[in-house]
Amino acid sequence: MTRHKIGHVEDLPEGESLGIEVDGLEIAVFNVDGELHALQNKCIHKQGPMYDAEINANEKTVYCPWHYWEFELDSGEFVVDRDKRLRTFDVEVNDDDIYVEV
Numbered sequence: 001m002t003r004h005k006i007g008h009v010e011d012l013p014e015g016e017s018l019g020i021e022v023d024g025l026e027i028a029v030f031n032v033d034g035e036l037h038a039l040q041n042k043c044i045h046k047q048g049p050m051y052d053a054e055i056n057a058n059e060k061t062v063y064c065p066w067h068y069w070e071f072e073l074d075s076g077e078f079v080v081d082r083d084k085r086l087r088t089f090d091v092e093v094n095d096d097d098i099y100v101e102v
């Protein structure tokens with residue numbers, strides 16, 4: 001696992017998300033109430049772009065923009081069938097820079 005700098009905290013305000021590519025992996029990063037989460041960007045259903053997902057801050061979930069499958073931000077689990085999940089990545093802020101571990 002390697003830590004990759006992916007941007008600055010100003011690039012990702014609260015309630016926003018962005019899509020990045022690290023080592024050939026597409027990753028969606030979310031800022032939910034100041035807490036950062038990183039999921040694989042391609043939805044497990046039909047590869048919808050998770051960086052464009054709608055955030056449900058109360059439930060700490062996101063809805064894929066294409067067919068609204070709902071996934072937990074912490075675990076990546078699909079809430080309807082928890083055997084299915086998006087890959088998750090560790091993400092942290094250090095000196096106002098955002099890092100993802102891949």
Ligand code: FES
Pocket residue numbers: 043044045046047048064065066067068069
């Ligand atoms: S592509 Fe994500 S729910 Fe269908």
